[in-house]
Amino acid sequence: MPSIKKKPTVYEEEQEEQEISFVDYLKTLTLEDFLDYPKTQTFLEDQHALDFDYLPREAIVRCYERMKKNAEAYFPGVLELDYNTEEGESLAHLIFNNINLKADITVFYECPELARGIDKMDEITYRNDAQKQEAQDKNIKIKNEKKFDWATKTYK
């Protein structure tokens, strides 16, 4: 199992560098950390959709069909335009868009390969930010170098 360095702390210089396993590192992360990393985010969202499709979707469709029957019996006109009782899926879709993401991050402790690369995320983010900053500085420099020539009335 490859080991990685622990996140630096303010007492970094005083303390000796500790090395922890990748799984232990994953255990220090929160759900937000996993949602910030594209690979784990996609996995969690897909899993959430699959879990919803597995049982709740069918239960919602059944619930809708039951309510449709009740409406037909006791509330004339209500849900009447759904002639073939086929809007249960639409209701499930509406509900799916209104629920919070339900995610189990322990899956990454059991199968760390799913989160491989998350430890390098901080480094990559830092590098990208530095590159962006550098590009911005360059643009500022270019802008500053331009001077207005009053003779030709153009920027040079």
Add this chain to the structure above:
Amino acid sequence: MERKLKLISMSDNKPLDARTVRLFKSLSETRKKLRQENFQEWLNICNEDNVPNVNFVRWFIDDIMEVLNHYNYEIANEKRFKDEIASFIYKLSNHNA
């Protein structure tokens, strides 16, 4: 007196003048208000047993909530959720029954 109807040309990319913009906004608000009034009216319509449609909407929402609680799902925004369910039922209902 004969009056000619002047159509607003929408083909060119010229922005609409302030009066026309106000007119469209006002029309849109009136339609929205009318829809809301019709919806409220529909909620208060009662069946033969004198039970209003709003009760059916409440039972429907309660049943859905029960299913979601059973599977440990949380609603992100409860008010918005209830509004959307009520609109869903309203759209699928015959308002002239």
